[in-house]
Amino acid sequence: MASLNLLLSVCFCYVILLFLVAFVADRLAARGRSTWLRSPLIYTLSLSIYCTAWTFYGAVGYAARSGLEFVTIYLGPTLVMIGWWWGLRKLVRIGRSHRVTSIADLLSSRYGKSNTLAIGVTILAVIGVTPYISLQLQSITLSFSIFADADPGSDDRVGATVIWVAAGLAVFAILFGTRNLDANERHHGVVMAIAIEAVVKLVALLAVGVFVVWQVSGGIEATMARIDASEIGRWQVDGGRWASITFLAAAAFVCLPRMFQVMVVENDDERHLRTAAWAFPLYLLLMSLFVVPIAAIGLELMPAGSNPDLFVLTIPLSQGREGLAMLSFLGGFSSATSMVIVAAMALSTMVSNQIVMPIWLSSQTQQASQSGDVRKIVLLSRRISIGAIMVLGVAYYEMSGGGAALASIGLISFAGIAQILPALVGGLFWRGATRLGAIAGLSVGFGIWMFSLLLPGLGSGLIPQHVMEQGLFGIAALRPHALFSITGMDPIEHCVLWSLTLNTLAFFIVSVASFPNPVERLQGAQFVNVFEHSAGPRGWTGSVAQSEDLMVMTQRILGTQDARDLFQREAALQGEYGQLPEPTPEFLERLERQLAGSVGAATAHAMIGQIVGGSSVSVQDLLAVADESAQMLEYSSQLEAQSEELSRTARKLREANEKLTQISLQKDTFLSQVSHELRTPMTSIRAFSEILRDASDLDEADKRKYATIIHDEALRLTRLLNDLLDLSVLESGQVSLNMRPGNVKDVLDHSIVSALAGADGSLDVIRDEASERIPLYSDLDRLAQVFINLITNALKYCDAGQPQLRITARTAGDNVVVDMVDNGSGIPTEAQAMVFEKFARVSAEKAGGAGLGLAICREIMQRLGGDVVYLAGQSGAGFRVTLPTKGEIKG
Amino acid sequence: MSERRGGETPRGPTLFLERQSYRRRRLSEVARLMPIFGAGLFMVPLLWPVGDESEKVQTSSAILYLFGVWGGLILAIALFGLVTRSWAKSDQREID
Numbered sequence: 001m002a003s004l005n006l007l008l009s010v011c012f013c014y015v016i017l018l019f020l021v022a023f024v025a026d027r028l029a030a031r032g033r034s035t036w037l038r039s040p041l042i043y044t045l046s047l048s049i050y051c052t053a054w055t056f057y058g059a060v061g062y063a064a065r066s067g068l069e070f071v072t073i074y075l076g077p078t079l080v081m082i083g084w085w086w087g088l089r090k091l092v093r094i095g096r097s098h099r100v101t102s103i104a105d106l107l108s109s110r111y112g113k114s115n116t117l118a119i120g121v122t123i124l125a126v127i128g129v130t131p132y133i134s135l136q137l138q139s140i141t142l143s144f145s146i147f148a149d150a151d152p153g154s155d156d157r158v159g160a161t162v163i164w165v166a167a168g169l170a171v172f173a174i175l176f177g178t179r180n181l182d183a184n185e186r187h188h189g190v191v192m193a194i195a196i197e198a199v200v201k202l203v204a205l206l207a208v209g210v211f212v213v214w215q216v217s218g219g220i221e222a223t224m225a226r227i228d229a230s231e232i233g234r235w236q237v238d239g240g241r242w243a244s245i246t247f248l249a250a251a252a253f254v255c256l257p258r259m260f261q262v263m264v265v266e267n268d269d270e271r272h273l274r275t276a277a278w279a280f281p282l283y284l285l286l287m288s289l290f291v292v293p294i295a296a297i298g299l300e301l302m303p304a305g306s307n308p309d310l311f312v313l314t315i316p317l318s319q320g321r322e323g324l325a326m327l328s329f330l331g332g333f334s335s336a337t338s339m340v341i342v343a344a345m346a347l348s349t350m351v352s353n354q355i356v357m358p359i360w361l362s363s364q365t366q367q368a369s370q371s372g373d374v375r376k377i378v379l380l381s382r383r384i385s386i387g388a389i390m391v392l393g394v395a396y397y398e399m400s401g402g403g404a405a406l407a408s409i410g411l412i413s414f415a416g417i418a419q420i421l422p423a424l425v426g427g428l429f430w431r432g433a434t435r436l437g438a439i440a441g442l443s444v445g446f447g448i449w450m451f452s453l454l455l456p457g458l459g460s461g462l463i464p465q466h467v468m469e470q471g472l473f474g475i476a477a478l479r480p481h482a483l484f485s486i487t488g489m490d491p492i493e494h495c496v497l498w499s500l501t502l503n504t505l506a507f508f509i510v511s512v513a514s515f516p517n518p519v520e521r522l523q524g525a526q527f528v529n530v531f532e533h534s535a536g537p538r539g540w541t542g543s544v545a546q547s548e549d550l551m552v553m554t555q556r557i558l559g560t561q562d563a564r565d566l567f568q569r570e571a572a573l574q575g576e577y578g579q580l581p582e583p584t585p586e587f588l589e590r591l592e593r594q595l596a597g598s599v600g601a602a603t604a605h606a607m608i609g610q611i612v613g614g615s616s617v618s619v620q621d622l623l624a625v626a627d628e629s630a631q632m633l634e635y636s637s638q639l640e641a642q643s644e645e646l647s648r649t650a651r652k653l654r655e656a657n658e659k660l661t662q663i664s665l666q667k668d669t670f671l672s673q674v675s676h677e678l679r680t681p682m683t684s685i686r687a688f689s690e691i692l693r694d695a696s697d698l699d700e701a702d703k704r705k706y707a708t709i710i711h712d713e714a715l716r717l718t719r720l721l722n723d724l725l726d727l728s729v730l731e732s733g734q735v736s737l738n739m740r741p742g743n744v745k746d747v748l749d750h751s752i753v754s755a756l757a758g759a760d761g762s763l764d765v766i767r768d769e770a771s772e773r774i775p776l777y778s779d780l781d782r783l784a785q786v787f788i789n790l791i792t793n794a795l796k797y798c799d800a801g802q803p804q805l806r807i808t809a810r811t812a813g814d815n816v817v818v819d820m821v822d823n824g825s826g827i828p829t830e831a832q833a834m835v836f837e838k839f840a841r842v843s844a845e846k847a848g849g850a851g852l853g854l855a856i857c858r859e860i861m862q863r864l865g866g867d868v869v870y871l872a873g874q875s876g877a878g879f880r881v882t883l884p885t886k887g888e889i890k891g
Numbered sequence: 892m893s894e895r896r897g898g899e900t901p902r903g904p905t906l907f908l909e910r911q912s913y914r915r916r917r918l919s920e921v922a923r924l925m926p927i928f929g930a931g932l933f934m935v936p937l938l939w940p941v942g943d944e945s946e947k948v949q950t951s952s953a954i955l956y957l958f959g960v961w962g963g964l965i966l967a968i969a970l971f972g973l974v975t976r977s978w979a980k981s982d983q984r985e986i987d
Contacts, residue, residue, distance in 0.1 A: 068936075068950060068953050068957065071957060075961075078929070078961065079930050079933070081968075082925050082926045082929050083922075083926030085922040086923050087926075224951040224954075227950050227954070228949045228950055234947035234948070235948040235949070235950060235953045236941070236947060242934075242937060243934060246930075246933065274976065275972065277969075277972055278965050278966075278968045278969035278972060281964065281968070285965065289958070
């Protein structure tokens with residue numbers, strides 16, 4: 001008989017081996033030499049923590065009681081793995097691209113980083129998983145007790161075993177699970193250790209199976225015959241249970257915190273799923289292959305009343321195969337320990353990240369910026385959480401007494417954890433799922449599960465007998481095992497049906513009725529469309545591929561040549577001529593800065609992060625991008641304003657240019673007009689002076705006549721030049737005005753006298769001298785010049801038989817208005833617009849002057865702050881002179 | 892930012908795919924259906940007769956059936972994994 005001491009020492013050596021493996025794996029990973037640690041095989045084996053002691057020992061017991069029904073526990077996960085392409089692949093991609101640390105973190109992140117939801121899921125997980133941990137502890141204790149019973153030399157050390165095992169597991173989990181705060185939450189040591197344990201438990205179970213089939217039973221056919229002859233020889237599975245447990249196992253496989261930990265958090269490469277998709281179902285198949293034979297043979301061989309849960313141990317022992325029993329014990333031990341370690345780790349991460357840290361941070365608001373401390377606090381809180389979870393497990397074990405009540409906890413735990421499923425699946429595939437919906441669904445499901453399965457399942461007085469029989473508050477519809485008065489169902493089936501149906505219903509209805517906040521909607525879109533938002537499946541290794549991707553991305557932003565130059569420069573800096581540079585932190589920083597110049601810091605950071613970190617854009621990144629976009633928008637609107645101003649200026653410039661062209665044109669016209677005006681008198685002067693010079697036989701009268709013409713023309717020239725000079729002085733604004741006080745009447749008197757003196761014709765000037773006594777302050781000489789010009793015009797052009805000029809003066813506000821209207825035929829309408837232009841003459845035949853008079857008048861009047869206009873609609877030609885009584889010089 | 896290259900196809904679903912892409916889509920549909928198909932096969936035992944002891948299916952036959960289906964599914968998904976091994980790096984959007 002194997003002594004308990006031998007068992008203990010083997011067990012101890014095994015534990016030491018596990019510690020060593022974990023230690024070495026951690027070391028290798030830290031040095032970056034861990035490619036084989038990241039193989040799909042290790043990943044697949046790590047998934048095997050699904051097979052706990054409950055399945056290692058319990059499956060045989062289950063089969064001995066209910067036949068093939070035990071297989072449903074494995075069929076569910078098999079279906080999930082087979083559907084990896086649209087289920088797990090998405091889950092893993094999301095988990096990796098959002099750097100999710102636990103299932104609570106995933107749900108919280110999906111539903112707008114809701115803390116409430118995270119706390120709810122964490123509490124649900126702790127309540128659901130802690131009894132499951134005690135189940136593992138119980139299995140270890142039980143298996144110890146088998147050996148202890150067989151060893152006459154043993155004492156009652158077994159009682160303390162559970163404490164020691166729990167302490168050892170806690171130490172392991174703390175040592176390798178909380179060694180450091182890895183940004184990716186990967187624990188190579190732990191994963192490696194559980195991979196080895198996976199092999200041990202598979203080998204152990206297969207060994208027992210092979211032993212039973214070929215040694216004890218004598219071949220496959222004989223075994224099959226013995227199975228058919230046994231108590232479980234006929235198919236007698238309850239259909240409802242078959243379907244609901246398959247479903248439950250599938251749901252739990254995805255939702256269990258420890259499964260999420262190894263499947264999503266510890267996943268190194270999404271492509272590993274491709275291998276795990278067939279390898280893990282194969283593992284499960286092998287695990288369950290010999291379960292029924294062992295159960296059937298056990299039922300046949302072992303004395304009635306022996307615990308079928310321990311057939312795996314007791315059959316080899318009864319056949320005297322102590323070595324095999326030892327291996328089998330190690331298999332069970334491995335199943336239990338790996339599950340407890342990972343579950344404790346996963347739960348501690350959840351408790352610490354979702355409950356402890358938020359509370360600690362909110363209580364430390366003023367010192368929250370000390371980032372160095374936070375890391376230590378996180379690790380400490382995780383270590384304490386692991387300890388606390390272990391203590392809870394042990395306490396639960398002690399409380400329940402380790403009896404049969406614990407054996408049923410596996411499925412109860414599954415049913416509890418499965419309540420997460422609607423929120424999880426909804427979150428992954430339905431953008432309309434909201435935080436409130438998830439909370440509502442979880443609460444409803446959790447409540448029903450507690451009431452209809454967990455509390456009654458824990459037995460002994462947690463739910464009073466009268467409630468079980470008559471329902472809560474005496475309402476028959478609220479009986480825990482017969483909700484809505486539907487009786488006769490299996491408790492598990494009953495609970496799964498009601499809790500998940502109502503959970504899903506509540507989730508759906510509240511989701512549809514509520515409205516998500518922006519972060520929630522953003523996250524929802526990111527999760528549901530993760531394949532559009534994240535890069536393709538990419539391992540964490542393969543730096544050259546990263547450099548290539550970086551190159552491609554940089555080319556798209558900077559242009560091919562610039563990007564190539566930049567990368568060559570970087571490669572040269574790293575001493576790798578002609579190759580792509582390694583993505584060192586320095587290089588990435590410089591690259592990011594370079595890209596930030598083109599696309600903004602946040603975008604650049606997100607883009608590089610996407611390639612190098614393998615992580616997708618987080619909400620913060622997106623918000624930063626949005627901020628930057630807003631800034632860019634503002635900047636562009638500024639640019640727009642500037643460009644508008646520029647175009648305004650351009651328009652003005654164009655206008656000015658047009659004006660200048662026009663003026664230049666006017667100048668040309670003016671010059672040609674002036675030269676024309678000058679040439680006419682010059683021609684006659686030259687002609688007559690030539691006659692005077694060359695003709696010798698001219699009489700005195702002719703000579704006088706010609707000389708007079710020459711004189712007159714010279715006078716006209718002088719007048720013209722004077723006028724031109726006057727006009728140019730006036731136009732250029734260089735005229736100096738001699739402002740002085742005076743009276744309109746005096747100016748008119750002077751003007752009329754000057755204009756009529758030496759005139760050929762006669763002109764009656766009609767005045768109202770009384771009204772003309774208007775005082776004014778102006779350049780009186782210039783004003784007189786205007787009046788003289790107007791009177792002279794009337795004298796020249798009035799074609800009436802008895803030419804008359806009516807002059808009226810009056811004040812209008814601060815202005816003096818002087819009208820001069822003659823009784824002639826006036827100026828034709830088409831010429832009215834032109835009379836004030838230079839060289840404009842109404843009729844050629846009466847060309848007395850150069851046609852500059854009225855132009856000068858208007859120029860003078862505008863200079864004096866007034867104006868002169870033609871008065872249309874009078875009996876004859878009329879002009880109105882307006883000027884201010886207190887004039888100011890216009891510049 | 893970057894000019895469109897001549898060969899780039901416009902976004903959005905295209906009506907006609909290359910033969911290879913067409914195969915991929917059908918294969919991914921098979922992969923999606925696989926768990927439903929598997930669940931269907933695993934639920935077949937629900938149709939087996941209950942009641943009279945002699946009519947009940949023998950456990951050995953049940954084992955053969957269940958493990959046969961199980962192994963078949965594993966083979967099928969392994970085959971799918973093998974075929975899709977080369978997909979990993981090529982266009983993801985096309986097959987989603």
